[in-house]
Amino acid sequence: MLAIEAGFARGIKGPIVESLSHDILIIGGGGAGLRAAIAAAEYNQKLDIAIASKTYPMRSHTVSAEGGMAAATREYDSLDKHAFDTIKGSDFLADQDAVEYFVSECPREAVLLEHWGCPFSRDPDGRISVRAFGGMSVKRTLFAGDKIGFHMLHTLFQTTLKHENIHRYDEWFATSILVEEGHASGVTAINMRTGEMSSILAKAVVLSTGGCGRIYKFTTNGWIKTGDGMALAYRAGVPLKDMEMVQFHPTLLPNTGILMTEAARGEGGYLINKDGERFLKRYLPGKMELGPRDIISRSEMTEIKEGRGFEGPYGSYVLLDIRHLGEDVINKKLSFLKELAEKYAGVDPVHEPIPVRPGQHYIMGGVNTDKTGYTGIPGLYGAGEMACVSINGANRLGSNSLTECLVFGAAAGKAAAEYAMRQSMPHLGNPLQGVAMEEETRVYDQVLKHEGGERISSIRSEMQSTMDESVGIYREENGLSQATRKIGELKDRMRNASVEDRDHVFNTELVSALELDFMLDVAETIAYSALYRRESRGAHTRTDYTNRDDAQFLKHSMAYWDHGRPRIQYSPVTITRWQPEARVY
Amino acid sequence: MATRSQGVLDKMTKESGVETATLKVFRYRPEVQTEPYVQEYKVPYRRDMVVLDALNYIKDHIDGTLSYRWSCRMGICGSCGANVDGEPKLTCASFLHEFKGKEIKIEPLANFPVIKDLIVNIEDFMEKLDHIKPWIIRKEETPLEKGEYRQTPEELEAYKQFSMCINCMLCYAACPIYGMNEEFLGPAATALAYRYIADTRDQDHEARFPMVHDKEGVWECTLVGECSVACPKGVDPMLAIQKTKILGATQILKPPRRGK
Numbered sequence: 129m130l131a132i133e134a135g136f137a138r139g140i141k142g143p144i145v146e147s148l149s150h151d152i153l154i155i156g157g158g159g160a161g162l163r164a165a166i167a168a169a170e171y172n173q174k175l176d177i178a179i180a181s182k183t184y185p186m187r188s189h190t191v192s193a194e195g196g197m198a199a200a201t202r203e204y205d206s207l208d209k210h211a212f213d214t215i216k217g218s219d220f221l222a223d224q225d226a227v228e229y230f231v232s233e234c235p236r237e238a239v240l241l242e243h244w245g246c247p248f249s250r251d252p253d254g255r256i257s258v259r260a261f262g263g264m265s266v267k268r269t270l271f272a273g274d275k276i277g278f279h280m281l282h283t284l285f286q287t288t289l290k291h292e293n294i295h296r297y298d299e300w301f302a303t304s305i306l307v308e309e310g311h312a313s314g315v316t317a318i319n320m321r322t323g324e325m326s327s328i329l330a331k332a333v334v335l336s337t338g339g340c341g342r343i344y345k346f347t348t349n350g351w352i353k354t355g356d357g358m359a360l361a362y363r364a365g366v367p368l369k370d371m372e373m374v375q376f377h378p379t380l381l382p383n384t385g386i387l388m389t390e391a392a393r394g395e396g397g398y399l400i401n402k403d404g405e406r407f408l409k410r411y412l413p414g415k416m417e418l419g420p421r422d423i424i425s426r427s428e429m430t431e432i433k434e435g436r437g438f439e440g441p442y443g444s445y446v447l448l449d450i451r452h453l454g455e456d457v458i459n460k461k462l463s464f465l466k467e468l469a470e471k472y473a474g475v476d477p478v479h480e481p482i483p484v485r486p487g488q489h490y491i492m493g494g495v496n497t498d499k500t501g502y503t504g505i506p507g508l509y510g511a512g513e514m515a516c517v518s519i520n521g522a523n524r525l526g527s528n529s530l531t532e533c534l535v536f537g538a539a540a541g542k543a544a545a546e547y548a549m550r551q552s553m554p555h556l557g558n559p560l561q562g563v564a565m566e567e568e569t570r571v572y573d574q575v576l577k578h579e580g581g582e583r584i585s586s587i588r589s590e591m592q593s594t595m596d597e598s599v600g601i602y603r604e605e606n607g608l609s610q611a612t613r614k615i616g617e618l619k620d621r622m623r624n625a626s627v628e629d630r631d632h633v634f635n636t637e638l639v640s641a642l643e644l645d646f647m648l649d650v651a652e653t654i655a656y657s658a659l660y661r662r663e664s665r666g667a668h669t670r671t672d673y674t675n676r677d678d679a680q681f682l683k684h685s686m687a688y689w690d691h692g693r694p695r696i697q698y699s700p701v702t703i704t705r706w707q708p709e710a711r712v713y
Numbered sequence: 714m715a716t717r718s719q720g721v722l723d724k725m726t727k728e729s730g731v732e733t734a735t736l737k738v739f740r741y742r743p744e745v746q747t748e749p750y751v752q753e754y755k756v757p758y759r760r761d762m763v764v765l766d767a768l769n770y771i772k773d774h775i776d777g778t779l780s781y782r783w784s785c786r787m788g789i790c791g792s793c794g795a796n797v798d799g800e801p802k803l804t805c806a807s808f809l810h811e812f813k814g815k816e817i818k819i820e821p822l823a824n825f826p827v828i829k830d831l832i833v834n835i836e837d838f839m840e841k842l843d844h845i846k847p848w849i850i851r852k853e854e855t856p857l858e859k860g861e862y863r864q865t866p867e868e869l870e871a872y873k874q875f876s877m878c879i880n881c882m883l884c885y886a887a888c889p890i891y892g893m894n895e896e897f898l899g900p901a902a903t904a905l906a907y908r909y910i911a912d913t914r915d916q917d918h919e920a921r922f923p924m925v926h927d928k929e930g931v932w933e934c935t936l937v938g939e940c941s942v943a944c945p946k947g948v949d950p951m952l953a954i955q956k957t958k959i960l961g962a963t964q965i966l967k968p969p970r971r972g973k
Contacts, residue, residue: 183782183790183792184835184839186790186791186879186880187784187785187790187791188790189785191785192785192789192790201860236857238861239857239861240857242861243855243862243914244848244849245849245909245914245915247873247912248861248869249869250864250866250869252865253863253865254863254864255860255861255863275789275877278879282878282880286842286905289843289847289848290846290848298839321828350784350785350786351783351784351786352784384787387787464789472761584777585772585774629778629780631742631745631778631829633828634780634828634829634832635780636832637772637777637778637780
């Protein structure tokens with residue numbers, strides 16, 4: 129049966145036949161996507177822009193960012209200092225031209241966000257307050273209490289509402305990118321409310337779907353962080369860059385993985401072991417608690433391994449102690465942390481230290497783009513955590529990710545607008561319609577209607593355990609090699625999985641299945657990239673290759689989709705002014 | 714079909730002595746069912762489990778068809794609101810131990826049309842949000858080179874709490890006025906309107922007056938205060954409504970401006 133007839137047989141009103149079109153289509157409504165939309169809308173008011181997101185934009189995971197956003201705004205600071213801190217933090221894997229562009233745009237983007245209404249915390253003279261952050265040599269992290277992500281997201285979202293040329297598809301899930309004669313021409317997407325699939329055509333597509341933390345079991349990330357845009361771009365032929373570079377944040381609540389913000393240490397908090405010591409004196413004597421995340425997470429693991437951690441029902445942990453900051457500072461600057469610690473750990477941080485352990489938080493790697501967000505496929509752009517320009521290299525510094533969303537969201541939105549102005553609208557004729565119909569068959573006939581297979585939750589759970597155990601903070605050849613095999617096996621099993629929910633209306637189980645299908649592809653690129661990078665650099669820690677090896681590995685891993693499996697190649701790192709040196713703090 | 718592992722769990726918990734909690738969950742597919750019904754699920758109980766953990770347990774192990782929204786599981790994304798034991802709550806912030814020893818009734822947020830099970834249609838709010846112009850309105854733009862608009866900590870304090878709204882819809886579910894009249898602008902949209910009105914960077918407060926002061930605006934509110942009780946973020950929408958009423962009253966009484 130033709131897919132189209134199958135659609136009618138299911139009682140869906142003219143499914144894929146319905147074709148929508150916009151000049152620019154943005155997939156994902158978090159910080160980067162909303163910023164891209166505003167940039168495009170301001171570029172030309174005649175452009176017709178749409179944001180399609182699987183959640184309402186204000187639910188996007190940007191909302192959970194806590195500590196602040198970096199920008200060199202103070203007289204004692206400089207763009208070069210911000211650039212060097214970022215490059216050293218990246219263990220010299222960042223592309224230095226991209227970092228220079230990034231730091232130069234950060235102050236402007238911060239002021240823009242302020243002009244749009246972000247309720248930043250203020251100094252008595254009315255300027256935006258700054259705080260210290262890990263790996264930053266001076267105070268340059270602008271903040272709004274400890275809810276910068278929440279305020280940034282709502283400010284951006286509410287600002288998009290004033291632009292009449294920004295349209296939205298809320299709760300639409302993109303399943304594939306339509307590529308015609310090498311150009312990105314739109315996507316296929318499910319309107320979750322009705323369950324119908326449509327093609328949304330566009331002259332330019334911007335991907336900004338966030339990271340993929342849910343590949344791991346123990347993560348700070350929300351449920352929606354399933355690497356959708358990474359898989360979409362990868363399947364369309366864009367390489368995923370430096371995917372082995374996964375950030376493990378040092379301070380998560382041990383049972384839930386809920387983040388205790390780095391601002392706690394920025395404000396002067398301590399990390400303490402079982403002997404009551406500030407143990408970072410052994411690892412980061414010059415920085416102590418203001419060191420970069422990769423080194424602090426490893427230090428915690430060493431303390432635990434050497435018997436100086438605490439044992440709890442959810443594994444070993446250390447303590448984050450902010451009691452000495454006093455109730456006033458905690459209430460004023462760390463109120464969300466206090467609320468979360470009280471609610472989810474039963475600890476009042478004014479009076480007791482908070483149990484914490486390291487866990488997945490962010491991915492430095494992602495869809496390969498240049499400084500304008502361009503992916504190499506004409507008409508296709510990417511920005512935010514999903515993309516890899518790369519400014520973060522092998523380890524991101526805390527508070528660079530929020531400004532990264534703004535700087536590269538704006539760049540991608542502008543580049544997409546310029547491109548769209550020169551293009552004509554694609555038509556849903558051949559071969560696009562055929563591709564769209566194949567996609568409909570895949571989703572409805574192969575996933576939704578498949579009977580008698582195993583539950584997706586068991587496959588997801590095994591993937592997450594594999595990633596936590598073998599592709600976590602510490603990695604080695606055998607474990608990584610087993611992980612690649614295991615993920616391959618899970619991909620095979622996924623082909624035979626079934627969903628119980630056969631409804632079209634708001635089928636969250638079907639969406640979860642498609643997300644898992646994306647995550648398995650992304651997980652595989654992480655495992656293979658990690659296997660072949662036989663050195664330790666930044667967050668990528670090999671117990672069998674403990675040193676950084678610039679001679680062989682000062683280069684980006686590039687994972688290409690090759691008949692469903694990753695093929696790993698390499699591309700050079702751009703060095704402008706800062707030669708790699710030993711990374712000592 | 715919906716309870717394929719419930720029997721196994723019953724047996725397992727009986728044998729091992731694992732404690733269980735019972736959830737009575739509202740189920741409804743309006744496009745195919747004429748009436749909603751209640752389905753009972755048993756899940757393993759741990760003291761630190763929240764209602765959302767229980768729903769996820771059901772979805773993963775017992776019944777893949779149960780439908781609800783969630784994401785951040787830390788009370789900031791605003792996705793997971795539901796009526797828990799009759800009260801509007803974030804399911805990620807309601808602990809099972811608060812209901813120890815009794816069956817927990819989980820229903821969709823009141824006052825919204827149901828799309829499926831616990832998923833409600835919030836389009837009405839999305840339109841209202843758009844309507845109140847939730848962005849900074851400037852009569853004159855300052856060039857970015859001049860830096861940020863200065864705002865003192867005290868000026869920030871004047872609107873900060875009203876900027877904390879996560880759009881979770883608990884206040885609308887709690888509001889008896891909205892229950893009777895969905896045209897009512899309601900708590901969250903008014904709090905957000907006031908958030909911009911009270912922001913020193915905004916230069917056209919009166920642009921929002923028609924929305925908040927029309928016949929479905931703040932004057933509909935009878936100060937029941939359920940919104941402020943329900944709000945999980947301490948926004949206190951009723952206070953925003955009060956402040957907006959006072960502003961409106963003084964505007965009406967104010968002598969006309971010179972030159973107009």
